[in-house]
Structure formats: C-alpha cells, structure tokens
Amino acid sequence: MNTISTTSATKLSNVLRKTNGISEHDVDLESNSTIWTENGTQTKFGKKTKPGTVIPRGLKQIVPTNKPKKRKVKLMNWKKYHRLNVIYAFIDELERDYPAICTVSVIGQSVEGRDIKMLKISNSDARNSAIWLDASIHSREWISTAVVTYIADYIARNFHSLPTSITNKDWHIVPILNPDGYEYTHTHDRMWRKNRAKYDGERVGVDLNRNFSCGWGNNGDEGSSEEPSSVFYRGPMPFSEPEAIAVRDTILGSTVIFKAFLSFHSYYELIIFPWGYKREPCPDYLKLLEGGAVMARAIFESSGVTYKVGSTKDMTYYACGTSTDWSYAIAKIPYSYMIELRSKKYRFKLPKDQIMETCKEILSAVKSLMEFIDRN
Numbered sequence: 001m002n003t004i005s006t007t008s009a010t011k012l013s014n015v016l017r018k019t020n021g022i023s024e025h026d027v028d029l030e031s032n033s034t035i036w037t038e039n040g041t042q043t044k045f046g047k048k049t050k051p052g053t054v055i056p057r058g059l060k061q062i063v064p065t066n067k068p069k070k071r072k073v074k075l076m077n078w079k080k081y082h083r084l085n086v087i088y089a090f091i092d093e094l095e096r097d098y099p100a101i102c103t104v105s106v107i108g109q110s111v112e113g114r115d116i117k118m119l120k121i122s123n124s125d126a127r128n129s130a131i132w133l134d135a136s137i138h139s140r141e142w143i144s145t146a147v148v149t150y151i152a153d154y155i156a157r158n159f160h161s162l163p164t165s166i167t168n169k170d171w172h173i174v175p176i177l178n179p180d181g182y183e184y185t186h187t188h189d190r191m192w193r194k195n196r197a198k199y200d201g202e203r204v205g206v207d208l209n210r211n212f213s214c215g216w217g218n219n220g221d222e223g224s225s226e227e228p229s230s231v232f233y234r235g236p237m238p239f240s241e242p243e244a245i246a247v248r249d250t251i252l253g254s255t256v257i258f259k260a261f262l263s264f265h266s267y268y269e270l271i272i273f274p275w276g277y278k279r280e281p282c283p284d285y286l287k288l289l290e291g292g293a294v295m296a297r298a299i300f301e302s303s304g305v306t307y308k309v310g311s312t313k314d315m316t317y318y319a320c321g322t323s324t325d326w327s328y329a330i331a332k333i334p335y336s337y338m339i340e341l342r343s344k345k346y347r348f349k350l351p352k353d354q355i356m357e358t359c360k361e362i363l364s365a366v367k368s369l370m371e372f373i374d375r376n
C-alpha cells in the first residue's frame, strides 16, 4: 500500500543483500537466517524444531527461545502459478524495496470485496506518458498474470539502467483485474472465466471483457450474450461491474496521457486491436498493425513463436463491449491491444515450464513497442 513502509527490517535486508549478494526473494525480512518456501516448509539455513520439542539432557540447545516468530514470506518466482496473496505480497514488496519509483494503490473492489491492486512504476517526471498493463480480466488465463508481474519486476529492479523509452513512461500495472474469479479458479473451477457477480440470486458471473461501453450488446449472440449462464454474459448494462468501473475510473481520472493499453489474455497467440464490435477497420488500423508487427517480430526473435496480428474481428470473432475497444474509442488511447498469450496447444493450462519463456518473449515485445511509440 502507499504508506511509509521502510522498516528497520527492510534496511537490514537491504544491507544483507548488498553484502552477501542474496537476492531479495531469498531473505525473510524479519530473520536473515531462514528461508520459507510457499507451502511453509523451511529450507537451507535451519532445521525445523517443533514447538515443545524436548531437547535431550546433555545436548546443547541451539534454537534460540526468544526469537520473534518468523513471518512466512511468500516467494515470488516464474516457475509456477501463484495465488492472489502471493501476487499482492510481491507488488507490495516492490514498493517496499523501490519506494522512490513504485507505488501500490487500490483502484477498486471486486464484487466479493477483494481489493483490485495496481502497481505504478514511475520516476514522477511530469513529461512522462502513461502505459496500462492488465492481466487476468479472464480469471482462468493465469499466464497473463505471470507475464505482467515479470515485466513489473524487470522494470522496477533495472529502472536506472533501462532505455529512456521505458523510463519516460508511467507504468500502470494491474496483475489481477478479476480477483474473485482468479481465486475461484484456484479453489473451485479451473476453467472459470467471468467475475463472481450475483444476478437473480445466483453467482452467474459477468464476462468483464464484454462489460465495457463501446459497442456493448452489439451483434447479438455473436458479440456477447444476454444470457447469465453464458461464458460471454455481458451484464445488465455497460459498466455494471466494479472491476470494469475500476479500469474506467483509473484511466479517465488520470492527468497523464495514456499512450498504450495492453490487456493480456490467453491462449490464441495473437496481437489484436480494435475493432472487435464491428467489421470496419479502425481509423488507426495501419499504425496499430505496424505496432503489432513490431511486437510479433520481437517475440519471434526471442523465442521463435509466431503471434499473428490483426483486428479483433478479423482474427477471432465479434467481441462487443471489450476493454480495448473502449480504451481506443472512449479513453482515446492510440495503442490499444489485446495480447493473446500461449498456447494453442495447451489452451488455458500452459505448463509451468513455459512460463519463463513466455514472460521473456512478451517483455521483449513490450520493450519494442515502447521504442516504436517514441519513434512515432
């Protein structure tokens, strides 16, 4: 959160990091001697002694008795998919470690009352433009959250050695736009796509990427659905859902001009842009095609994977009420893209051993897009 969070523990861990070369994620902030893994098992520097263990007479007790209780630090990495609390602890930690450039704020609350958190990375230069990255608007598309957290980590940790095309931007990163759905995919139904909205007494859920106002409800059943049980249910009206409202109000409330809006999805391996709600090319079709091609080329050079580029309707189907049609038409963000990540082979269940490679190829794409934007 956006509070003064530099504690003596953080300072201690910073000192340790510098002197021992230990990475941030290896250090328990309240105890430099212990590493806790995500499931709570202790490794490396100490052996576990259960509370109340009787030390046999004659043996020296090596476990100090007056140590403060160790906090289990949730370890962030890109070797597996993580729960909401780990992702939020990770962005909070970036704010703690890089307070001069990182700020975490709550931009809204989900239907079930969970915070929707946004990490902003910025050097606060008034000449900056703004960039938007969001992930997991569709909760089952876990790789999207991994990708945007990887990009956040890269920018925050390397900020002072990065090119101007990265540092002259205010990065607005929402790692989990649909936190209720995201948790639900971990606890109940891996294939859940929508939020957890209740209509007619049932938690039917709304497809948040059909709940934005541009072209909402167009093209009948092909563009979205009025049927609450459908995976494409658009909700009773545009912006009926707090998660979509959070995006709208954050962007329209910003005094900084947004230049790019990148919403991450899976699994079609596509870079798509407006329109989704109609067939005609958008006024900036060629510019968006070119920016998309720049990203696709960077991806191919990074990993050899081919992402196709085109308008949403051309490459997929009518999609009405999407966030990217809204960001382009209403919020006037010129480079509005939906990036459909890997993989056509595994669909939503991208194996975890492909997370890192996907993150790297997309980081490369985003860097290239920033250079392209600054050139134009």
Ligand SMILES: [Zn+2]
Pocket: 138, 141, 264, 265, 266
């Ligand atoms: Zn999606």
